[in-house]
Amino acid sequence: MPELVSRNPFLQDMEDQGYLIDFIGAYLVVYGLPYLGKDGGLKYGDWMSPLDIANAVIDPPKDHQAWWRGERPHDQTGRELRLGGGPNRISVTPDLVADCSFSFKLHETGQMRPYRSFEEKIQTYIEAITGPARSVFPDASPLRAIEIKAAAQNSPLRFPDTLSARYNMNDLSGLLRGKKAAIVGLGGTGAYILDFIARTHLERIALFDDDKVHIHTIFRFPGFILRAIGELKVEALSRQYGQWHAGIDAFPEKITAVNIEKLAGYDFVFVSVDDGPARRLIVDWLSTKGIPYIDCGMGLERAKNGLSGFVRVTGSDRRAFEENVGTAQLPVENGKDNEYRKQAQIGEFNALNATLAVIRFKQHFGLIECIDKSSWYIFDSATLEMDSMEQAL
Numbered sequence: 001m002p003e004l005v006s007r008n009p010f011l012q013d014m015e016d017q018g019y020l021i022d023f024i025g026a027y028l029v030v031y032g033l034p035y036l037g038k039d040g041g042l043k044y045g046d047w048m049s050p051l052d053i054a055n056a057v058i059d060p061p062k063d064h065q066a067w068w069r070g071e072r073p074h075d076q077t078g079r080e081l082r083l084g085g086g087p088n089r090i091s092v093t094p095d096l097v098a099d100c101s102f103s104f105k106l107h108e109t110g111q112m113r114p115y116r117s118f119e120e121k122i123q124t125y126i127e128a129i130t131g132p133a134r135s136v137f138p139d140a141s142p143l144r145a146i147e148i149k150a151a152a153q154n155s156p157l158r159f160p161d162t163l164s165a166r167y168n169m170n171d172l173s174g175l176l177r178g179k180k181a182a183i184v185g186l187g188g189t190g191a192y193i194l195d196f197i198a199r200t201h202l203e204r205i206a207l208f209d210d211d212k213v214h215i216h217t218i219f220r221f222p223g224f225i226l227r228a229i230g231e232l233k234v235e236a237l238s239r240q241y242g243q244w245h246a247g248i249d250a251f252p253e254k255i256t257a258v259n260i261e262k263l264a265g266y267d268f269v270f271v272s273v274d275d276g277p278a279r280r281l282i283v284d285w286l287s288t289k290g291i292p293y294i295d296c297g298m299g300l301e302r303a304k305n306g307l308s309g310f311v312r313v314t315g316s317d318r319r320a321f322e323e324n325v326g327t328a329q330l331p332v333e334n335g336k337d338n339e340y341r342k343q344a345q346i347g348e349f350n351a352l353n354a355t356l357a358v359i360r361f362k363q364h365f366g367l368i369e370c371i372d373k374s375s376w377y378i379f380d381s382a383t384l385e386m387d388s389m390e391q392a393l
Contacts, residue, residue, distance in 0.1 A: 007056040010119040016162075018143030025092045026050055027067075028058075028118075032144030033126060034133040035073035038080075042137045044144075045070025047125055048092060051118065058118045064105050066125055067098035075132045083128065104128060155201040156247035172367045173201055179365070182206040182266045184255050184282060185273040186233040188220025188350030189296050189357075193270050195222040196358045198241040198248070205247060206266065207234040210254040220347050254278075260285050268316075268364065270357055271295040280325065280332035287318040292364055294357045295330060298349050308382045309346075311353040313360055320375035329376040329389075352379065 004023050005011045011028075014021055020031040027048045037043045046069040052059040067090055073081045084103030091097045104125060105112050115121040126142060133140050149160035155177065164173040179202050183190045186209040197205060213221075213228045213236050221228075221237075228236040234250035242248050253259060255278070263269055263286065271282050271293055279295060286293045293315045300309040314320055314330050324330035356377060363370035374388035 003056045004053075004058070008058050008118075010117075010122075011058075014122075015145070018141075018146035020143075020145035020148060023051070024048075024096060026053075027092050028122070029092070029096065030122065030126070030142075033130050033142045034137065034140035035070065035129050036075065036133045036136060037071050038074050038078060040074070040076070040078060040136070042133055042140055043070060045073070045129075046096075047122075047129065048096075048098060049118075049121065049125075060117050061115050061121050064103045064115065064121075066102045066104070066121075067092075068100050068102055069096070069098050072100060073129050073132070076136055081128060081132070083125075153201075156203060156245050157199070157201060158244060158246055161201070175365050175367055177201045178203050179267040180204040180206070180265065181268045181270065181361070182208060182263055183270045183272065184208045184263070185271065186211075186237055187217070187272065187274065188347060189298070189353045190270065190272040191221045191233075191237060192351045192354030193272065193296075193357055194237055194241055194248075196354060197361070198244040202245070203247055204249060205245060206249045206251060207238060208251045208253060208255050208262075209233045210252055220350050222347075222351070255282055257281060263291065264289065266291060268361055269293045270361070272353075272357075276331050276333040279330070283315075283321050283330065284325070287321040290318075292316040294360050296353050296357050297331065298346075298353050300346065300349070303382070307346075309349055310378050310380050311349055311356065312376065312378045313353070313356045314376040315360065316364055317375075323389075324376055329378070349381070 005015060011021065022029045022031070028051050029046060029048045031046045032044045033047055035043055035045055047066060049061070049066040052062060065085070067088070073083070075081055084105065085101035088101035089097060089099060102125070106115065106124065107113070130142050146159060150158055153160055161173060164170045181197060181202055183193050183206070186194070186207055190209070194205065194207065211233055213231050213233055215229060217233070218224065218228060225236050225240045232252045234252050238248045238250035251262070255263065260282065269286055269291055271279060273279055273282070283293060283295050295314045297312045298309060300307050312329065314324055321330065326332055356379065359368055362368040372388060376389050378387045380387070
């Protein structure tokens with residue numbers, strides 16, 4: 001099968017999309033295609049067709065015939081699809097027995113014509129069989145390999161991590177397995193942090209924020225979340241990113257001295273709050289308990305030619321807190337005139353802030369090499385320069 005896929009790009013494309021395909025007994029088999037049964041219910045069947053192969057390259061098919069394991073597919077009105085063929089049980093293997101045959105013929109300018117390629121044959125059948133089912137059941141998917149391969153990786157990720165496999169990084173991405181992370185504050189920066197870490201093998205991701213989504217909020221969120229305005233941030237984001245990751249927990253509450261113990265037990269905490277006293281409380285508590293963290297922050301002001309700003313990350317231990325508390329690297333008071341609070345459309349700053357935080361997070365767990373041990377980094381948007389503790393010394 002690997003050689004067949006490598007020599008026929010359309011099969012590689014099908015595998016990359018998530019179709020579950022195999023080559024068995026000179027038949028190409030596509031497993032788990034959704035279709036409508038006679039009663040209108042959603043069912044899944046397996047399509048198979050013999051191949052003509054020369055040097056692992058699939059030749060154009062000699063006929064229109066294919067075989068099917070399952071009931072005859074129907075349309076939305078309960079009529080059987082006109083796919084030709086009829087009852088015709090054949091055994092590809094003892095465990096793979098077709099129930100019927102198809103002979104779906106193509107017509108062009110009033111004349112029947114052969115399939116020009118096997119790719120055209122397989123795509124024509126898939127569209128004809130699955131179309132009615134997908135119109136009635138929008139969530140029905142022919143991409144069965146996604147669920148199967150995702151489950152096989154033993155991770156909360158709902159998609160197989162083919163990126164890590166493709167670049168031989170499974171050993172590194174696996175360093176986050178079993179780990180739990182929390183994000184405190186789900187504004188623009190916190191939402192981007194979630195966007196990044198929801199694509200990892202973290203065991204649990206906790207979201208803490210008691211605020212709702214407002215119009216200005218959606219300008220800072222990555223992507224667009226339907227029906228989010230007026231909803232609690234953690235609920236909107238957990239619903240959206242729950243499609244990526246099965247281990248997201250939403251806590252619609254602000255972290256205070258009363259409930260800060262809820263952060264115990266996490267292996268890493270992202271702090272992305274815009275309140276100075278709350279920042280001090282959280283980072284002081286985390287660093288005292290020995291829980292690694294990254295505190296995020298940014299500042300904007302109106303300069304002569306537009307906005308000038310910086311983004312900052314500070315952490316991740318007690319030393320970082322003690323050396324920086326009360327400074328620009330870890331501010332614990334609220335400014336009186338903060339341009340950040342006036343400018344809603346600053347998604348690029350939020351994204352950059354989150355990027356720096358997640359890089360430091362991955363450095364902490366060994367996914368990304370770390371040479372500079374600075375406790376803080378500040379990026380200046382006007383000069384496009386990065387400053388750090390070691391550079392400042």
